[in-house]
Amino acid sequence: MSWFLDPVGSYGLFSGQSACFLPISKWLLSTGVTDRRETPLQKTIRYYIREMVFFVKSPETQTAETYNFKFKPMNPNDTFTLAHLSDPHMAYPGGSRFSDFLNKRFFGYLKWRLRRQSEHHGDVLVRMIQDVRNCQPDHVVVTGDLTHLGLPAEFAKAKELLEALGSASQVTIIPGNHDAYVDGALDCRLLEWVDYMVSDGIKVCDGTDTVVSSLFPSLRVRDGVALIGVSTAQPCSTFLAVGCIGNDQLQRLQKILVETGQKDLFRIVLIHHPPKSGVVSWRKRLTDAEALQKTMQDYGAELILHGHSHHPSRTYLETSHGRIPVIGVPSASAAGEDPRRRARYHLYRLSRRPDGWDIQVSVRSYVHKEKCFDTEDKYRLAD
Ligand SMILES: [Fe+2]
Numbered sequence: 001m002s003w004f005l006d007p008v009g010s011y012g013l014f015s016g017q018s019a020c021f022l023p024i025s026k027w028l029l030s031t032g033v034t035d036r037r038e039t040p041l042q043k044t045i046r047y048y049i050r051e052m053v054f055f056v057k058s059p060e061t062q063t064a065e066t067y068n069f070k071f072k073p074m075n076p077n078d079t080f081t082l083a084h085l086s087d088p089h090m091a092y093p094g095g096s097r098f099s100d101f102l103n104k105r106f107f108g109y110l111k112w113r114l115r116r117q118s119e120h121h122g123d124v125l126v127r128m129i130q131d132v133r134n135c136q137p138d139h140v141v142v143t144g145d146l147t148h149l150g151l152p153a154e155f156a157k158a159k160e161l162l163e164a165l166g167s168a169s170q171v172t173i174i175p176g177n178h179d180a181y182v183d184g185a186l187d188c189r190l191l192e193w194v195d196y197m198v199s200d201g202i203k204v205c206d207g208t209d210t211v212v213s214s215l216f217p218s219l220r221v222r223d224g225v226a227l228i229g230v231s232t233a234q235p236c237s238t239f240l241a242v243g244c245i246g247n248d249q250l251q252r253l254q255k256i257l258v259e260t261g262q263k264d265l266f267r268i269v270l271i272h273h274p275p276k277s278g279v280v281s282w283r284k285r286l287t288d289a290e291a292l293q294k295t296m297q298d299y300g301a302e303l304i305l306h307g308h309s310h311h312p313s314r315t316y317l318e319t320s321h322g323r324i325p326v327i328g329v330p331s332a333s334a335a336g337e338d339p340r341r342r343a344r345y346h347l348y349r350l351s352r353r354p355d356g357w358d359i360q361v362s363v364r365s366y367v368h369k370e371k372c373f374d375t376e377d378k379y380r381l382a383d
């Protein structure tokens with residue numbers, strides 16, 4: 001079945017000076033120059049391209065302070081609808097090189113064949129995409145694990161998924177641990193997704209390690225809603241699926257939370273690993289969850305959305321700013337022999353109230369018999 005539903009041109013963010021680097025970077029990607037087995041000459045070419053990109057925009061300047069946004073808070077009569085889906089785990093091991101599997105992927109592939117292949121179905125994902133499109137949300141977020149083994153073919157298929165969901169200005173993604181499955185997997189293919197990740201007003205044309213780390217936390221503002229992306233994706237050893245934010249990213253996150261809070265925006269933090277303990281097992285945890293919790297307690301947010309758990313979860317972070325809802329969704333492609341793990345996505349209807357925010361949640365879940373998505377539950381989050 002083809003994943004290619006409705007492609008939308010998605011390099012609209014590239015313009016001006018950076019535009020000249022894009023064709024070069026795309027060419028390098030297509031010829032495999034950005035792969036890790038590159039020659040010294042190819043490495044040198046990539047190094048200088050990266051340096052040129054940094055000359056155009058230094059990562060140190062990528063704070064909310066310098067973004068040329070119209071920070072307009074939401075009007076009382078306006079509503080904003082956000083769709084949240086996660087963990088599609090698109091697996092395409094066929095056609096890969098034998099050498100691609102001489103690492104953690106070998107065990108990941110075995111596990112896929114033995115168990116997960118029967119859990120994740122491409123046609124469930126296609127139906128979810130169609131249902132999301134029918135609901136016409138103002139924006140869509142995908143919280144990681146778009147790929148399963150971080151293979152180049154999976155990154156390409158995931159790009160088709162994103163294009164089917166909408167344009168880069170309508171869809172925001174963050175990576176998950178499966179996207180960074182082995183060292184270099186995410187960095188080498190970043191260029192395919194970067195326009196769905198990058199902050200408003202930032203131009204990035206190269207998919208190198210340093211650029212990846214400078215992308216997050218990302219900030220996109222849509223109709224008074226601040227979408228703040230945090231990356232926890234990192235390669236880890238064979239039987240672990242842990243994530244880490246890191247001090248540098250946390251410090252930049254604090255600044256963004258302060259500035260978007262002062263502008264009275266509705267702040268949504270997007271993160272792959274759940275920030276609260278107990279949602280996933282120890283081997284899948286966020287290693288610096290306590291530091292993130294402290295940040296949220298000090299600087300606040302209105303909502304935290306995550307993936308990774310593959311089951312629905314709703315918890316709260318208690319802070320001096322009030323309770324922050326922390327909500328996760330199951331995998332977007334789970335056929336769901338176990339009903340709890342069946343594919344679901346959430347629609348958030350956000351609006352202003354005189355005393356705060358109104359957050360209505362609609363849970364759309366996969367119905368086996370009809371092979372379609374339907375509303376399973378509706379509830380309201382109190383702030
Ligand atoms: Fe996942």
Ligand SMILES: [Fe+2]
Pocket residue numbers: 145176177178241272307308309
């Ligand atoms: Fe994950």
